[in-house]
Amino acid sequence: MDQNKIPQATAKRLPLYYRFLNSLNHQGKKRVSSKELSDAVKVDSATIRRDFSYFGALGKKGYGYNVEYLLGFFRKTLDQDELTEVALIGVGNLGTAFLHYNFLKNNNTKIVMAFDADPEKPGTDIDGIPIYHIDDLEEKMGDVRVAILTVPSGEAQGITNRLADYGIEGILNFTPARITVPSGVRVHHIDLAIELQALVYFLKHYPLDG
Ligand code: ATP
Structure with a gap:
Protein backbone atom coordinates (compact mmCIF):
# COMPACT_ATOMS: atom_id res chain seq x y z
CA MET A 1 0.00 0.00 0.00
CA ASP A 2 1.31 3.40 -0.94
CA GLN A 3 1.43 5.39 2.28
CA ASN A 4 1.53 8.69 0.41
CA LYS A 5 -2.01 8.08 -0.72
CA ILE A 6 -3.36 8.32 2.84
CA PRO A 7 -4.45 11.91 3.53
CA GLN A 8 -2.59 13.57 6.39
CA ALA A 9 -5.72 13.99 8.48
CA THR A 10 -6.36 10.25 8.21
CA ALA A 11 -2.77 9.36 9.05
CA LYS A 12 -2.97 11.46 12.18
CA ARG A 13 -5.89 9.39 13.43
CA LEU A 14 -4.01 6.10 12.90
CA PRO A 15 -2.44 5.96 16.41
CA LEU A 16 -5.87 6.59 17.95
CA TYR A 17 -7.41 3.72 16.01
CA TYR A 18 -4.38 1.55 16.64
CA ARG A 19 -4.51 1.94 20.42
CA PHE A 20 -8.23 1.22 20.61
CA LEU A 21 -8.01 -1.82 18.33
CA ASN A 22 -5.07 -3.13 20.35
CA SER A 23 -7.17 -3.04 23.52
CA LEU A 24 -10.02 -4.83 21.75
CA ASN A 25 -7.57 -7.46 20.54
CA HIS A 26 -6.28 -7.98 24.08
CA GLN A 27 -9.85 -8.51 25.19
CA GLY A 28 -10.19 -11.20 22.53
CA LYS A 29 -12.59 -9.21 20.35
CA LYS A 30 -12.53 -10.25 16.69
CA ARG A 31 -14.61 -7.47 15.18
CA VAL A 32 -15.72 -3.94 15.83
CA SER A 33 -18.46 -1.78 14.37
CA SER A 34 -17.81 1.75 13.16
CA LYS A 35 -20.27 2.94 15.82
CA GLU A 36 -18.21 1.37 18.64
CA LEU A 37 -15.04 2.82 17.16
CA SER A 38 -16.67 6.18 16.74
CA ASP A 39 -17.78 6.32 20.39
CA ALA A 40 -14.35 5.30 21.63
CA VAL A 41 -12.13 7.54 19.56
CA LYS A 42 -14.60 10.43 19.20
CA VAL A 43 -14.45 10.52 15.41
CA ASP A 44 -17.77 10.38 13.51
CA SER A 45 -18.51 7.06 11.82
CA ALA A 46 -18.65 8.51 8.30
CA THR A 47 -15.06 9.74 8.73
CA ILE A 48 -14.02 6.36 10.11
CA ARG A 49 -15.55 4.56 7.12
CA ARG A 50 -13.75 6.91 4.74
CA ASP A 51 -10.45 6.54 6.64
CA PHE A 52 -10.69 2.76 6.62
CA SER A 53 -11.51 2.63 2.92
CA TYR A 54 -7.97 3.97 2.33
CA PHE A 55 -6.65 0.87 4.13
CA GLY A 56 -8.65 -1.44 1.90
CA ALA A 57 -10.78 -2.33 4.92
CA LEU A 58 -14.40 -2.27 3.92
CA GLY A 59 -16.70 -2.89 6.86
CA LYS A 60 -19.48 -5.39 6.23
CA LYS A 61 -23.00 -4.46 7.24
CA GLY A 62 -23.93 -6.27 10.42
CA TYR A 63 -20.37 -7.50 10.89
CA GLY A 64 -18.16 -4.44 11.21
CA TYR A 65 -14.40 -4.55 10.77
CA ASN A 66 -11.98 -7.39 11.36
CA VAL A 67 -9.79 -6.31 14.28
CA GLU A 68 -6.79 -8.46 13.37
CA TYR A 69 -6.71 -7.31 9.77
CA LEU A 70 -6.75 -3.66 10.78
CA LEU A 71 -4.09 -4.15 13.44
CA GLY A 72 -1.82 -5.88 10.93
CA PHE A 73 -2.23 -2.99 8.55
CA PHE A 74 -1.66 -0.33 11.21
CA ARG A 75 1.48 -2.05 12.54
CA LYS A 76 3.01 -1.95 9.09
CA THR A 77 1.93 1.60 8.40
CA LEU A 78 3.03 3.01 11.74
CA ASP A 79 6.52 1.57 11.16
CA GLN A 80 6.55 -0.42 14.36
CA ASP A 81 9.74 -2.14 13.22
CA GLU A 82 12.02 0.87 13.11
CA LEU A 83 13.78 2.20 16.25
P1 ATP B 1 6.20 18.45 36.13
O1 ATP B 1 5.33 17.52 36.87
O2 ATP B 1 5.47 19.28 35.11
O3 ATP B 1 7.41 17.81 35.54
P2 ATP B 1 7.73 19.74 38.21
O4 ATP B 1 7.10 20.41 39.38
O5 ATP B 1 8.48 18.50 38.48
O6 ATP B 1 6.60 19.56 37.18
P3 ATP B 1 8.43 21.92 36.49
O7 ATP B 1 8.55 23.20 37.21
O8 ATP B 1 7.21 21.70 35.65
O9 ATP B 1 8.70 20.74 37.51
O10 ATP B 1 9.70 21.72 35.61
C1 ATP B 1 9.95 20.53 34.98
C2 ATP B 1 11.45 20.36 34.81
O11 ATP B 1 11.89 21.24 33.78
C3 ATP B 1 12.26 20.70 36.05
O12 ATP B 1 13.15 19.63 36.32
C4 ATP B 1 13.00 21.97 35.67
O13 ATP B 1 14.30 22.02 36.27
C5 ATP B 1 13.12 21.82 34.17
N1 ATP B 1 13.31 23.08 33.45
C6 ATP B 1 12.84 24.30 33.76
N2 ATP B 1 13.21 25.19 32.83
C7 ATP B 1 13.93 24.52 31.91
C8 ATP B 1 14.59 24.88 30.70
N3 ATP B 1 14.57 26.11 30.22
N4 ATP B 1 15.23 23.90 30.03
C9 ATP B 1 15.25 22.64 30.48
N5 ATP B 1 14.66 22.24 31.60
C10 ATP B 1 14.00 23.16 32.31
Missing part, protein backbone atom coordinates in the same frame (compact mmCIF):
# COMPACT_ATOMS: atom_id res chain seq x y z
CA THR A 84 13.52 5.94 16.74
CA GLU A 85 15.71 7.73 19.26
CA VAL A 86 14.12 10.48 21.30
CA ALA A 87 15.37 13.27 23.61
CA LEU A 88 13.42 14.41 26.66
CA ILE A 89 13.59 18.03 27.78
CA GLY A 90 12.67 18.81 31.40
CA VAL A 91 13.39 16.15 34.02
CA GLY A 92 10.66 17.14 36.52
CA ASN A 93 7.94 14.85 37.85
CA LEU A 94 6.46 13.95 34.49
CA GLY A 95 9.82 13.83 32.68
CA THR A 96 11.32 11.57 35.35
CA ALA A 97 8.36 9.20 35.04
CA PHE A 98 8.94 8.97 31.27
CA LEU A 99 12.63 8.21 31.78
CA HIS A 100 11.74 5.35 34.13
CA TYR A 101 9.17 4.06 31.71
CA ASN A 102 10.48 1.53 29.24
CA PHE A 103 8.85 2.64 25.98
CA LEU A 104 10.49 -0.22 24.12
CA LYS A 105 8.06 -2.65 25.73
CA ASN A 106 5.25 -1.38 23.54
CA ASN A 107 6.83 0.74 20.89
CA ASN A 108 10.00 1.03 18.93
CA THR A 109 10.95 4.36 20.38
CA LYS A 110 13.65 4.94 22.95
CA ILE A 111 14.57 7.96 25.03
CA VAL A 112 18.36 8.14 24.70
CA MET A 113 19.12 11.42 26.48
CA ALA A 114 17.51 14.08 28.66
CA PHE A 115 18.15 17.78 29.34
CA ASP A 116 17.41 20.02 32.30
CA ALA A 117 18.25 23.56 33.43
CA ASP A 118 18.69 22.58 37.08
CA PRO A 119 22.49 22.52 37.71
CA GLU A 120 22.06 19.56 40.11
CA LYS A 121 20.83 17.16 37.43
CA PRO A 122 23.42 17.14 34.62
CA GLY A 123 26.04 14.44 35.09
CA THR A 124 23.50 12.07 36.61
CA ASP A 125 21.37 9.48 34.84
CA ILE A 126 18.02 7.82 35.28
CA ASP A 127 17.93 4.11 34.45
CA GLY A 128 21.03 4.60 32.32
CA ILE A 129 19.67 7.59 30.37
CA PRO A 130 22.15 10.48 30.72
CA ILE A 131 20.93 13.94 31.77
CA TYR A 132 22.74 16.90 30.22
CA HIS A 133 22.50 20.62 30.86
CA ILE A 134 20.07 22.40 28.55
CA ASP A 135 22.92 24.72 27.52
CA ASP A 136 24.53 21.70 25.85
CA LEU A 137 21.46 20.79 23.81
CA GLU A 138 22.94 21.45 20.36
CA GLU A 139 26.23 19.79 21.29
CA LYS A 140 24.64 16.55 22.52
CA MET A 141 21.62 15.99 20.27
CA GLY A 142 23.52 14.25 17.48
CA ASP A 143 21.08 12.54 15.09
CA VAL A 144 18.09 12.73 17.40
CA ARG A 145 15.16 14.30 15.54
CA VAL A 146 12.30 13.77 17.99
CA ALA A 147 11.82 15.45 21.38
CA ILE A 148 9.42 15.17 24.30
CA LEU A 149 8.76 18.48 26.05
CA THR A 150 8.07 18.29 29.79
CA VAL A 151 9.37 21.72 30.82
CA PRO A 152 7.25 24.41 32.54
CA SER A 153 4.89 26.09 30.02
CA GLY A 154 6.77 29.38 30.13
CA GLU A 155 9.93 27.65 28.87
CA ALA A 156 8.26 25.69 26.07
CA GLN A 157 8.51 28.22 23.23
CA GLY A 158 12.15 29.13 23.86
CA ILE A 159 13.21 25.47 23.91
CA THR A 160 11.07 24.80 20.84
CA ASN A 161 12.85 27.56 18.91
CA ARG A 162 16.22 26.02 19.72
CA LEU A 163 15.02 22.55 18.76
CA ALA A 164 13.63 23.90 15.48
CA ASP A 165 16.91 25.68 14.70
CA TYR A 166 18.73 22.45 15.40
CA GLY A 167 16.60 20.59 12.87
CA ILE A 168 14.10 18.74 15.03
CA GLU A 169 11.39 16.96 13.03
CA GLY A 170 8.84 16.13 15.70
CA ILE A 171 7.90 17.42 19.14
CA LEU A 172 5.59 15.69 21.58
CA ASN A 173 4.36 18.57 23.68
CA PHE A 174 3.16 17.67 27.17
CA THR A 175 3.13 21.28 28.37
CA PRO A 176 -0.16 23.20 28.33
CA ALA A 177 1.56 25.82 26.12
CA ARG A 178 0.60 26.17 22.47
CA ILE A 179 3.91 26.28 20.67
CA THR A 180 4.69 27.80 17.30
CA VAL A 181 7.07 26.01 14.94
CA PRO A 182 8.37 26.48 11.39
CA SER A 183 6.32 24.65 8.74
CA GLY A 184 8.67 21.66 8.55
CA VAL A 185 8.26 20.66 12.20
CA ARG A 186 5.42 18.45 13.38
CA VAL A 187 4.00 19.02 16.85
CA HIS A 188 1.66 16.66 18.65
CA HIS A 189 0.04 17.91 21.78
CA ILE A 190 -0.92 15.34 24.39
CA ASP A 191 -4.12 16.15 26.16
CA LEU A 192 -4.21 14.00 29.28
CA ALA A 193 -7.86 14.91 29.84
CA ILE A 194 -8.83 13.13 26.60
CA GLU A 195 -6.78 10.06 27.53
CA LEU A 196 -8.54 9.91 30.87
CA GLN A 197 -11.89 10.18 29.12
CA ALA A 198 -10.98 7.18 26.96
CA LEU A 199 -10.11 5.14 30.07
CA VAL A 200 -13.46 5.98 31.64
CA TYR A 201 -15.15 4.87 28.40
CA PHE A 202 -13.41 1.49 28.60
CA LEU A 203 -14.35 1.03 32.24
CA LYS A 204 -17.96 1.70 31.37
CA HIS A 205 -18.29 -0.32 28.17
CA TYR A 206 -15.69 -3.06 28.52
CA PRO A 207 -15.56 -4.03 32.20
CA LEU A 208 -12.80 -6.51 32.96
CA ASP A 209 -13.79 -9.97 34.15
CA GLY A 210 -13.39 -10.64 37.84
Whole structure:
Protein backbone atom coordinates (compact mmCIF):
# COMPACT_ATOMS: atom_id res chain seq x y z
CA MET A 1 0.00 0.00 0.00
CA ASP A 2 1.31 3.40 -0.94
CA GLN A 3 1.43 5.39 2.28
CA ASN A 4 1.53 8.69 0.41
CA LYS A 5 -2.01 8.08 -0.72
CA ILE A 6 -3.36 8.32 2.84
CA PRO A 7 -4.45 11.91 3.53
CA GLN A 8 -2.59 13.57 6.39
CA ALA A 9 -5.72 13.99 8.48
CA THR A 10 -6.36 10.25 8.21
CA ALA A 11 -2.77 9.36 9.05
CA LYS A 12 -2.97 11.46 12.18
CA ARG A 13 -5.89 9.39 13.43
CA LEU A 14 -4.01 6.10 12.90
CA PRO A 15 -2.44 5.96 16.41
CA LEU A 16 -5.87 6.59 17.95
CA TYR A 17 -7.41 3.72 16.01
CA TYR A 18 -4.38 1.55 16.64
CA ARG A 19 -4.51 1.94 20.42
CA PHE A 20 -8.23 1.22 20.61
CA LEU A 21 -8.01 -1.82 18.33
CA ASN A 22 -5.07 -3.13 20.35
CA SER A 23 -7.17 -3.04 23.52
CA LEU A 24 -10.02 -4.83 21.75
CA ASN A 25 -7.57 -7.46 20.54
CA HIS A 26 -6.28 -7.98 24.08
CA GLN A 27 -9.85 -8.51 25.19
CA GLY A 28 -10.19 -11.20 22.53
CA LYS A 29 -12.59 -9.21 20.35
CA LYS A 30 -12.53 -10.25 16.69
CA ARG A 31 -14.61 -7.47 15.18
CA VAL A 32 -15.72 -3.94 15.83
CA SER A 33 -18.46 -1.78 14.37
CA SER A 34 -17.81 1.75 13.16
CA LYS A 35 -20.27 2.94 15.82
CA GLU A 36 -18.21 1.37 18.64
CA LEU A 37 -15.04 2.82 17.16
CA SER A 38 -16.67 6.18 16.74
CA ASP A 39 -17.78 6.32 20.39
CA ALA A 40 -14.35 5.30 21.63
CA VAL A 41 -12.13 7.54 19.56
CA LYS A 42 -14.60 10.43 19.20
CA VAL A 43 -14.45 10.52 15.41
CA ASP A 44 -17.77 10.38 13.51
CA SER A 45 -18.51 7.06 11.82
CA ALA A 46 -18.65 8.51 8.30
CA THR A 47 -15.06 9.74 8.73
CA ILE A 48 -14.02 6.36 10.11
CA ARG A 49 -15.55 4.56 7.12
CA ARG A 50 -13.75 6.91 4.74
CA ASP A 51 -10.45 6.54 6.64
CA PHE A 52 -10.69 2.76 6.62
CA SER A 53 -11.51 2.63 2.92
CA TYR A 54 -7.97 3.97 2.33
CA PHE A 55 -6.65 0.87 4.13
CA GLY A 56 -8.65 -1.44 1.90
CA ALA A 57 -10.78 -2.33 4.92
CA LEU A 58 -14.40 -2.27 3.92
CA GLY A 59 -16.70 -2.89 6.86
CA LYS A 60 -19.48 -5.39 6.23
CA LYS A 61 -23.00 -4.46 7.24
CA GLY A 62 -23.93 -6.27 10.42
CA TYR A 63 -20.37 -7.50 10.89
CA GLY A 64 -18.16 -4.44 11.21
CA TYR A 65 -14.40 -4.55 10.77
CA ASN A 66 -11.98 -7.39 11.36
CA VAL A 67 -9.79 -6.31 14.28
CA GLU A 68 -6.79 -8.46 13.37
CA TYR A 69 -6.71 -7.31 9.77
CA LEU A 70 -6.75 -3.66 10.78
CA LEU A 71 -4.09 -4.15 13.44
CA GLY A 72 -1.82 -5.88 10.93
CA PHE A 73 -2.23 -2.99 8.55
CA PHE A 74 -1.66 -0.33 11.21
CA ARG A 75 1.48 -2.05 12.54
CA LYS A 76 3.01 -1.95 9.09
CA THR A 77 1.93 1.60 8.40
CA LEU A 78 3.03 3.01 11.74
CA ASP A 79 6.52 1.57 11.16
CA GLN A 80 6.55 -0.42 14.36
CA ASP A 81 9.74 -2.14 13.22
CA GLU A 82 12.02 0.87 13.11
CA LEU A 83 13.78 2.20 16.25
CA THR A 84 13.52 5.94 16.74
CA GLU A 85 15.71 7.73 19.26
CA VAL A 86 14.12 10.48 21.30
CA ALA A 87 15.37 13.27 23.61
CA LEU A 88 13.42 14.41 26.66
CA ILE A 89 13.59 18.03 27.78
CA GLY A 90 12.67 18.81 31.40
CA VAL A 91 13.39 16.15 34.02
CA GLY A 92 10.66 17.14 36.52
CA ASN A 93 7.94 14.85 37.85
CA LEU A 94 6.46 13.95 34.49
CA GLY A 95 9.82 13.83 32.68
CA THR A 96 11.32 11.57 35.35
CA ALA A 97 8.36 9.20 35.04
CA PHE A 98 8.94 8.97 31.27
CA LEU A 99 12.63 8.21 31.78
CA HIS A 100 11.74 5.35 34.13
CA TYR A 101 9.17 4.06 31.71
CA ASN A 102 10.48 1.53 29.24
CA PHE A 103 8.85 2.64 25.98
CA LEU A 104 10.49 -0.22 24.12
CA LYS A 105 8.06 -2.65 25.73
CA ASN A 106 5.25 -1.38 23.54
CA ASN A 107 6.83 0.74 20.89
CA ASN A 108 10.00 1.03 18.93
CA THR A 109 10.95 4.36 20.38
CA LYS A 110 13.65 4.94 22.95
CA ILE A 111 14.57 7.96 25.03
CA VAL A 112 18.36 8.14 24.70
CA MET A 113 19.12 11.42 26.48
CA ALA A 114 17.51 14.08 28.66
CA PHE A 115 18.15 17.78 29.34
CA ASP A 116 17.41 20.02 32.30
CA ALA A 117 18.25 23.56 33.43
CA ASP A 118 18.69 22.58 37.08
CA PRO A 119 22.49 22.52 37.71
CA GLU A 120 22.06 19.56 40.11
CA LYS A 121 20.83 17.16 37.43
CA PRO A 122 23.42 17.14 34.62
CA GLY A 123 26.04 14.44 35.09
CA THR A 124 23.50 12.07 36.61
CA ASP A 125 21.37 9.48 34.84
CA ILE A 126 18.02 7.82 35.28
CA ASP A 127 17.93 4.11 34.45
CA GLY A 128 21.03 4.60 32.32
CA ILE A 129 19.67 7.59 30.37
CA PRO A 130 22.15 10.48 30.72
CA ILE A 131 20.93 13.94 31.77
CA TYR A 132 22.74 16.90 30.22
CA HIS A 133 22.50 20.62 30.86
CA ILE A 134 20.07 22.40 28.55
CA ASP A 135 22.92 24.72 27.52
CA ASP A 136 24.53 21.70 25.85
CA LEU A 137 21.46 20.79 23.81
CA GLU A 138 22.94 21.45 20.36
CA GLU A 139 26.23 19.79 21.29
CA LYS A 140 24.64 16.55 22.52
CA MET A 141 21.62 15.99 20.27
CA GLY A 142 23.52 14.25 17.48
CA ASP A 143 21.08 12.54 15.09
CA VAL A 144 18.09 12.73 17.40
CA ARG A 145 15.16 14.30 15.54
CA VAL A 146 12.30 13.77 17.99
CA ALA A 147 11.82 15.45 21.38
CA ILE A 148 9.42 15.17 24.30
CA LEU A 149 8.76 18.48 26.05
CA THR A 150 8.07 18.29 29.79
CA VAL A 151 9.37 21.72 30.82
CA PRO A 152 7.25 24.41 32.54
CA SER A 153 4.89 26.09 30.02
CA GLY A 154 6.77 29.38 30.13
CA GLU A 155 9.93 27.65 28.87
CA ALA A 156 8.26 25.69 26.07
CA GLN A 157 8.51 28.22 23.23
CA GLY A 158 12.15 29.13 23.86
CA ILE A 159 13.21 25.47 23.91
CA THR A 160 11.07 24.80 20.84
CA ASN A 161 12.85 27.56 18.91
CA ARG A 162 16.22 26.02 19.72
CA LEU A 163 15.02 22.55 18.76
CA ALA A 164 13.63 23.90 15.48
CA ASP A 165 16.91 25.68 14.70
CA TYR A 166 18.73 22.45 15.40
CA GLY A 167 16.60 20.59 12.87
CA ILE A 168 14.10 18.74 15.03
CA GLU A 169 11.39 16.96 13.03
CA GLY A 170 8.84 16.13 15.70
CA ILE A 171 7.90 17.42 19.14
CA LEU A 172 5.59 15.69 21.58
CA ASN A 173 4.36 18.57 23.68
CA PHE A 174 3.16 17.67 27.17
CA THR A 175 3.13 21.28 28.37
CA PRO A 176 -0.16 23.20 28.33
CA ALA A 177 1.56 25.82 26.12
CA ARG A 178 0.60 26.17 22.47
CA ILE A 179 3.91 26.28 20.67
CA THR A 180 4.69 27.80 17.30
CA VAL A 181 7.07 26.01 14.94
CA PRO A 182 8.37 26.48 11.39
CA SER A 183 6.32 24.65 8.74
CA GLY A 184 8.67 21.66 8.55
CA VAL A 185 8.26 20.66 12.20
CA ARG A 186 5.42 18.45 13.38
CA VAL A 187 4.00 19.02 16.85
CA HIS A 188 1.66 16.66 18.65
CA HIS A 189 0.04 17.91 21.78
CA ILE A 190 -0.92 15.34 24.39
CA ASP A 191 -4.12 16.15 26.16
CA LEU A 192 -4.21 14.00 29.28
CA ALA A 193 -7.86 14.91 29.84
CA ILE A 194 -8.83 13.13 26.60
CA GLU A 195 -6.78 10.06 27.53
CA LEU A 196 -8.54 9.91 30.87
CA GLN A 197 -11.89 10.18 29.12
CA ALA A 198 -10.98 7.18 26.96
CA LEU A 199 -10.11 5.14 30.07
CA VAL A 200 -13.46 5.98 31.64
CA TYR A 201 -15.15 4.87 28.40
CA PHE A 202 -13.41 1.49 28.60
CA LEU A 203 -14.35 1.03 32.24
CA LYS A 204 -17.96 1.70 31.37
CA HIS A 205 -18.29 -0.32 28.17
CA TYR A 206 -15.69 -3.06 28.52
CA PRO A 207 -15.56 -4.03 32.20
CA LEU A 208 -12.80 -6.51 32.96
CA ASP A 209 -13.79 -9.97 34.15
CA GLY A 210 -13.39 -10.64 37.84
P1 ATP B 1 6.20 18.45 36.13
O1 ATP B 1 5.33 17.52 36.87
O2 ATP B 1 5.47 19.28 35.11
O3 ATP B 1 7.41 17.81 35.54
P2 ATP B 1 7.73 19.74 38.21
O4 ATP B 1 7.10 20.41 39.38
O5 ATP B 1 8.48 18.50 38.48
O6 ATP B 1 6.60 19.56 37.18
P3 ATP B 1 8.43 21.92 36.49
O7 ATP B 1 8.55 23.20 37.21
O8 ATP B 1 7.21 21.70 35.65
O9 ATP B 1 8.70 20.74 37.51
O10 ATP B 1 9.70 21.72 35.61
C1 ATP B 1 9.95 20.53 34.98
C2 ATP B 1 11.45 20.36 34.81
O11 ATP B 1 11.89 21.24 33.78
C3 ATP B 1 12.26 20.70 36.05
O12 ATP B 1 13.15 19.63 36.32
C4 ATP B 1 13.00 21.97 35.67
O13 ATP B 1 14.30 22.02 36.27
C5 ATP B 1 13.12 21.82 34.17
N1 ATP B 1 13.31 23.08 33.45
C6 ATP B 1 12.84 24.30 33.76
N2 ATP B 1 13.21 25.19 32.83
C7 ATP B 1 13.93 24.52 31.91
C8 ATP B 1 14.59 24.88 30.70
N3 ATP B 1 14.57 26.11 30.22
N4 ATP B 1 15.23 23.90 30.03
C9 ATP B 1 15.25 22.64 30.48
N5 ATP B 1 14.66 22.24 31.60
C10 ATP B 1 14.00 23.16 32.31
